[in-house]
Amino acid sequence: SQELEQSPQSLIVQEGKNLTINCTSSKTLYGLYWYKQKYGEGLIFLMMLQKGGEEKSHEKITAKLDEKKQQSSLHITASQPSHAGIYLCGAPLLTGGFKTIFGAGTRLFVKA
Amino acid sequence: GAGVSQTPSNKVTEKGKYVELRCDPISGHTALYWYRQSLGQGPEFLIYFQGTGAADDSGLPNDRFFAVRPEGSVSTLKIQRTERGDSAVYLCASSLGTGDYEQYFGPGTRLTVT
Numbered sequence: 586s587q588e589l590e591q592s593p594q595s596l597i598v599q600e601g602k603n604l605t606i607n608c609t610s611s612k613t614l615y616g617l618y619w620y621k622q623k624y625g626e627g628l629i630f631l632m633m634l635q636k637g638g639e640e641k642s643h644e645k646i647t648a649k650l651d652e653k654k655q656q657s658s659l660h661i662t663a664s665q666p667s668h669a670g671i672y673l674c675g676a677p678l679l680t681g682g683f684k685t686i687f688g689a690g691t692r693l694f695v696k697a
Numbered sequence: 698g699a700g701v702s703q704t705p706s707n708k709v710t711e712k713g714k715y716v717e718l719r720c721d722p723i724s725g726h727t728a729l730y731w732y733r734q735s736l737g738q739g740p741e742f743l744i745y746f747q748g749t750g751a752a753d754d755s756g757l758p759n760d761r762f763f764a765v766r767p768e769g770s771v772s773t774l775k776i777q778r779t780e781r782g783d784s785a786v787y788l789c790a791s792s793l794g795t796g797d798y799e800q801y802f803g804p805g806t807r808l809t810v811t
Contacts, residue, residue, distance in 0.1 A: 589739075618799065627701075627788060627802035628740070673739050684753045685730065685800070687739035 587612045589674055589688035597694045598664050606659045606691045608674035614654045618675040622690070628673060631659075661693075669695045699723070701803035703789050709809045710779055718774040718806045722791030729772050730800060731764055732788040740788055746772060779810045 590609045598604050608617065616635040620628040632641045634650035634657060641648050645662045661668055675687040702721045710716050722729050728747055732740035742756040746766045754764070761779075766772040776783055786807050790800035 620802075627804045628790075628800075630799045630801065633799055675739075684742050684745065684755065686742060687732075689737070689739045 587676070587678055587686060589676060589686055591672075591674060591688035591691050593691060594689070595692040595694070597696060600665060600695055600697050601663055604661050604664055604693070606672050606693075608657045608659070608688055610655045610676060612655070614650070614657075614676050616677055617650055617654075617657045618685075619648050619657070619659050620673045620675060620687075622671040622673060624670070631672075664693075664695050666695045666697050669693055701789055701791055701801050703787075703803040703806050705806060706804065707807045707809075709811060711811055712779060712781060714779050714810075716776050716779055716808065718776075718787050718808070720772045720774070720789030720791075720803060722770065722772070722789070723801055724770075726791035726793055726801070727769070728792045728794055728798070728800075729766060730790040730792075731772070731774050732790070734786045734788055734805070743774070776808075779808075781810045784808055784810045 588611045592607045618633050619631040621631055622628045632648045637652040637654045639650045647660045650657045671690040671692050673687050673690045675685050678684045701723055704719045730745040731743040733743055734740045744754040744757055744764050745752055749766055749769045761777045763775045786805040788802055788805045790802045792798040792800045
């Protein structure tokens with residue numbers, strides 16, 4: 586079965602520093618979502634990537650999907666306390682439908 | 698406009714009891730998903746609906762879990778004979794379609810089985 590592995594599991598950065606979170610799939614992805622979850626709340630959609638080599642940006646967050654469509658990275662530039670939370674990657678599986686799987690998440694803490 | 702809403706926000710029940718969790722999706726969204734999230738883990742897929750029908754229920758852990766969406770809008774997740782291991786946050790999401798569409802998540806229902 587397909588799995589998504591995220592690294593690191595948790596990350597503490599000083600405000601203003603850049604950081605990268607990775608998501609690796611055991612199989613080729615149809616697409617890849619990035620979500621953010623604040624502690625105790627629902628998930629907020631950030632970006633979706635579908636094409637190999639695709640890159641998208643929103644404010645200070647950039648996500649990339651590699652050419653083989655098996656790995657994605659999320660990069661935050663000049664981190665702020667508002668970036669703190671849990672970042673989750675998710676992927677739809679073509680199992681006759683669109684069952685979605687998620688990684689375990691990366692917990693980001695930003696020190697002011 | 699209104700987002701996905703879930704009720705109740707918290708539910709405490711005794712082992713062996715029956716519970717119902719409700720999800721109101723965004724109006725017009727044909728796809729609806731249920732997930733379960735345990736502490737420190739990502740959401741675990743349970744079931745998704747396309748319209749009124751369950752298109753994939755392969756994530757339901759056993760026959761104590763059942764979900765319905767009779768009119769293609771509101772959905773109810775039903776858990777019979779609850780066990781302590783059922784304690785988790787149950788998340789609902791909806792989308793305009795499947796695959797290429799982003800899922801909008803509700804705030805979740807925190808279920809605690811004592």
